[in-house]
Amino acid sequence: MMDLVELTIDDTQVKAEPGTKILKAALDAGIYIPNLCYISEADLPFGACRLCYVEVEGRGLVTSCTQPVEDGMVVHTKTPEVNKLRRTAFKLFIAYHDLDCRACWKNKRCELQRLAARVKVKLKTPEDFRGLPTDFIPLDTTNPFITYDPNRCILCGKCVWVCNKKSGQPIIDFAYRGYETRLALSSDISLIKEKCSSCGECVITCPTAALKPESSLGSTVSLAGGG
Ligand code: FES
Numbered sequence: 001m002m003d004l005v006e007l008t009i010d011d012t013q014v015k016a017e018p019g020t021k022i023l024k025a026a027l028d029a030g031i032y033i034p035n036l037c038y039i040s041e042a043d044l045p046f047g048a049c050r051l052c053y054v055e056v057e058g059r060g061l062v063t064s065c066t067q068p069v070e071d072g073m074v075v076h077t078k079t080p081e082v083n084k085l086r087r088t089a090f091k092l093f094i095a096y097h098d099l100d101c102r103a104c105w106k107n108k109r110c111e112l113q114r115l116a117a118r119v120k121v122k123l124k125t126p127e128d129f130r131g132l133p134t135d136f137i138p139l140d141t142t143n144p145f146i147t148y149d150p151n152r153c154i155l156c157g158k159c160v161w162v163c164n165k166k167s168g169q170p171i172i173d174f175a176y177r178g179y180e181t182r183l184a185l186s187s188d189i190s191l192i193k194e195k196c197s198s199c200g201e202c203v204i205t206c207p208t209a210a211l212k213p214e215s216s217l218g219s220t221v222s223l224a225g226g227g
Pocket of ligand 1: 034035036037038046047048049050051052053063064065066
């Protein structure tokens, strides 16, 4: 049997298999670390959201979803510096997000709302950030299965990741640059027929209300798992 690695997370002794990432070891031990772009240990972490920062003694700040456990490692998940960085990372998500939650079809099932409470940030446009463009961007309805609302997209990339993994060729991908960055959904019917299994994983994985199934998918996609 494989020797387990022993480490300390917030004064709790934790054991994990070698190679396990700190985030997974912590969650398995019942220690919550905020995270958003993490999907599972089997999926490559892309370390994009920066919410899962922790402090490792002798090493400093690391993203816990990408950092493997080591014997004797001492991890702190809630130092003032960690909390500050985490809040800044979260504010970046909401700085450019439509925050009219009461008008949102995913209100109370949204992962951003859940995380806001966890990281103790109010869901309102951050005052300590430079103003960002807030013009309404038209919905993308070109795909027959999914409607994309760029105003509610936080560009976390989870849908791109799961789509790529499932289809081998992303039917959803990033497009444009800078403030203009958003998702582009393929409207190429032959590509969709060939590659898209209408699994609905992209919708389920989306932490916000950016992706919505059209009626053709609605019966097969359980939105309850989405946030
Ligand atoms: S969960 Fe680690 S960077 Fe997003």
